Amino acid sequence: MNGGSVSKFMRDPDKPQQIIDAAIRVFARGGYYNSRVSDIAREAGIASGTIYLYFKTKDEILVTLFREKMAEWVALVRREIAAERDPLAKIRKIVALHFKVLEESPDLAEVVQVELRQGHKFFRGASAHEVSAYFDVIQSVLEEGVAAGRIRRDLPLKVATKMLFGAMDQLATSWVLGKRGYRLTEAAEPVATIFLQGVGAHGV
Amino acid sequence: MNGGSVSKFMRDPDKPQQIIDAAIRVFARGGYYNSRVSDIAREAGIASGTIYLYFKTKDEILVTLFREKMAEWVALVRREIAAERDPLAKIRKIVALHFKVLEESPDLAEVVQVELRQGHKFFRGASAHEVSAYFDVIQSVLEEGVAAGRIRRDLPLKVATKMLFGAMDQLATSWVLGKRGYRLTEAAEPVATIFLQGVGAHGV
Amino acid sequence: MNGGSVSKFMRDPDKPQQIIDAAIRVFARGGYYNSRVSDIAREAGIASGTIYLYFKTKDEILVTLFREKMAEWVALVRREIAAERDPLAKIRKIVALHFKVLEESPDLAEVVQVELRQGHKFFRGASAHEVSAYFDVIQSVLEEGVAAGRIRRDLPLKVATKMLFGAMDQLATSWVLGKRGYRLTEAAEPVATIFLQGVGAHGV
Amino acid sequence: MNGGSVSKFMRDPDKPQQIIDAAIRVFARGGYYNSRVSDIAREAGIASGTIYLYFKTKDEILVTLFREKMAEWVALVRREIAAERDPLAKIRKIVALHFKVLEESPDLAEVVQVELRQGHKFFRGASAHEVSAYFDVIQSVLEEGVAAGRIRRDLPLKVATKMLFGAMDQLATSWVLGKRGYRLTEAAEPVATIFLQGVGAHGV
């Protein structure tokens, strides 16, 4: 296949990813502060010192994890909604994707919804850029909707953007905290519908 | 013998409150994990050992803090909306209160929106009950709205409840993370309006 | 007696001294870099964390040890030579004291002559001041000798000062490294005599 | 098969020297304990693993460095003083050489005067032999001086030897620690003169 051979002059390019994947599983189990670096190493099948060849500190693992997943996430959303014309359909698509991705990655969901909420490290820190990129995507779709006359002209866009994100986020968090006892994706339709009626022009 | 007098068998009834208030200020400054028990003690003007006369562990301070504030909060909301007849006005009242309380208590807001988000300790732990009480309040108002024909009959109540909470919560979080650079209460009206249009019967 | 009672509002004032004394014994045994902080704690009969109530770092123990002993040393020398009139007798006194003190404190001698020689940490660092105070004492005695016509007028004082210190220091080091197999104090008379003849006016 | 050609059974004969030279530069910069084996490797332009083909441990680099330089040094001194007849001139030569060599090799001087002073590893360990060879050279010159009637008959030779070494050593150390802000070689004449007057027969 490809990528099978690793030059001896190059650090294993898969290691950082393996470490991040292991970290997701470990953090999902016990939380960031309760996880030891050596736990991540064991989960990744490497020595703990090896982690420090790829990450400067334990914190950096978490920050990198978040940035990477968030960047992947935004790229995915952008790609998927590009296929849609209708701004309202785009909103529905975003909500559906948001829930689908989390539902398909329970460990990641656990980490994102529960562990990554220490604002001091994340939303406020190095990851703020990635988060706001997602907000930007949502907001620009809303702007499209306004331009297309499908969303009311006087909608406070920033407020509506945060509302939609907050709504999706809370549904996801409740689902995670409730041990994922139902299907998150089933919430996509009602969430989108309520939001769109809320922001729509006339009655939509 | 009971009542106002402090017998030698009764701890100072103000101390726990002083400790919690000090903890709010300390956590707001540096976060829970970065704050030392001794920091709280110093802020409260007592010795660190004294804290352990009133709280078994550091964790318990945070849990108690959260439960207490949440209980106060729910009680306040219940009291305030009792004065309203109209279910929709009740929703508006809830949103307005939610933002007003946070805006008036910046330290508490910081702690609640940023520090208390480690689900392992809170939403999932001992505090789940207090959180769900707030959800219950919201949901029962929505039910009233349905009964009064002001909210659409087929609304998935749990989803809508979480959406409203999530929307308010995200607005609050963004406001805190954005260093509170604007007035949170100004968002109350648009948030309520969008939500109510989203869930309202006909076009409302 | 005095000093017997320790107020509960004051850290034990003897602890730092106890720690330093324990450190001298431990460093004498195995060297600074081979000694663990926990070794010092055990030797002092306290918990390792307690050390950090009195010293910020392991390094600080060594620096403090050195400064304190050096300051005591210079004070002792100053006091003793004050009793002498004759500058040459003062030099003899310094040499005798130098060797006597080291001979009477084998552990301290070991640490001072062997462990404290990492210039980066000591002679060049925070302890430079204490070392130069000793040099100052020697040099001012030499100046007295010149003024009294007992030491040759054209003597390069700084060079002579360093020579005497270096000579004493090497004798002490050799004695320590040679496992103290003979009496260091016996070297005092010849060292002083040779030095004084070297710097003396006429033939002395 | 032996001689100039490097068979596959013989390690590169220049490597150890390159490593030692690199080590001198590295240790001079940051000290032995603060230098990493990988720093030495980088400075030598090789991989860190390669160092272990030539040295069993990091310690061995330092010991070898010291032995080698000390052996070179003793050989040089022996060669140079052989040209002199007069024992007193030989002493002057030794002092002049001692300072000249150090002045011409600032990195080596730094390492020898500052880094190599951890007696546990060096003076007391494997390097004791090389050090004593230098002492032997000095002492035998003094013996010559006694035999020639130029040095007093009752001089305690071992003490005088150590004094001269200690004096030179301290001058060198002060010069290194003082950032080499003056010419060390200028101290050679006064040091020799004072010492020789100190040990000389009559007034010399």
Added chain:
DNA sequence: TATGAATGAGCCTTCATTCAT
């Protein structure tokens, strides 16, 4: 009750050394 010095378990990180290539 209140104190705060003392405790000691716990963990991140470093870095000398190894070894598969």
Added chain:
DNA sequence: GATGAATGAAGGCTCATTCAT
């Protein structure tokens, strides 16, 4: 021989908790 990624033991330091006063 040469490489450098991987190893994992080791230890300085922190801080929640205890307890003698």
